[in-house]
Amino acid sequence: MSRSERLLDLLQLLRRHRQPVSGRALAEELGVSLRTLYRDIASLQAMGAEIEGEAGLGYVLKPGFHLPPLMFRPDELQALALGARWVADRADADLSEAALSALSRIAAVLPPDLKADLDASALLLGPAKGFVSDSVNTALLRQAIRGGRKLRLSYRDASDMASERVIWPFALAFFEGVRLLLGWCELRESFRNFRTDRIVSAELLTERSPKRPPVLLKEWRVAEGIKAGREIGA
Template identity: 75%
Template sequence: MSRSERLLDLLALLRRHRQPVSGHALAETLGVSLRTLYRDIASLQALGAEVEGEAGVGYVLRPGFHLPPLMFRPEELEALALGSRWVAGQADPALRDAALSALSRIAAVLPPELRAELDASSLMVGPGKTRLADSIDPALLRLAIRRERKLRLAYQDAAGSASDRVIWPFALAFFEGARILLGWCEMRGDFRHFRTDRIASAELLDERSPRRRAQLLKEWRLSQGIVADRR
């Protein structure tokens, strides 16, 4: 493993922890000696990372640090390219443009050899199932989720029954043949899933959701028996 790869691994490891982590634990996870770990901590600090702590106490990374110039492993570049291509092919126009723009921004600040790796990525996204068009703008749903605002929906279920719902949206799931809006439904008093192609209209309300998005997502995962990925 190169030194730059080791620093990236150390940075990623520190980002996983909100509380100080001992040098012994970090060194063991990374498979390096304590002496090497201390040198790498010093290198990150020299790059501007706010790594606080000391030997015998532990280390914690304060939020807000980004490595200047961006460095990725070949597999990470392939994942970025593949993910962006999937979003470009499966998401709505606003997200498609955002994915392609983000990939262009990343490519613009990569070292030349890594930019060549990104351009030469050979992982492709094949055609998927045809998805029914949405009647509403998905950007409105994402806005409601980000701002933690209630939505009023005119919805038609699979049986053709129409209803008006007020929900607390907290997530949008992308599947090959459909997009699913996740929210707490005031009418049902429970979590409900809404296919976006069955939403006839959506109105962003001024009222905020009574519970935060992160809390709703946590409760939904518990209700579904889903264990969150902590990597």
């Protein structure tokens, strides 16, 4: 186990205890010497963790401390890096830039051993299938979802039939080669999926959706029999 992983485990262990716990008990649970435990406590305190106590009295972590990016495990870090690179390669320009920026900011604060793991990652992405070009900026669609606001769409279906829709958007689904906007359609009075490359135009309305996006997403999953995190069909 690397030192970074050990510090993370120590923090997680302290989080589980509301009352002070002795250094010896912490050391035994972590499988380290008492001397190493004291050294790790001092390191976490230097990083900003509000750990109160001292040898012989016990230690307690004050609520509200958030783990900095440098405390990711190596496999968690690689998963985040792979996900960020997938987004950078396959999402719209704004989201792509945000993914690369986030990855760069994480890399900037990593300790040398974890930064080396990130730079030497052997997890590669295959070639992306080209996305059909969108007529609207999907950043606008994401803005509507974040703000819980209605959208007015001009849309053409697979048969090239045009229609005007007002929807309550709640999610964007990313597939190889296509993106889907999920929303409650006022015209059809039901949940509908809209391919973003078939949206001719989109207008962000001032009116808010009657239900918040997380509520709509939950109801959609129930209606479709889909568990959280499972992919949907196109």
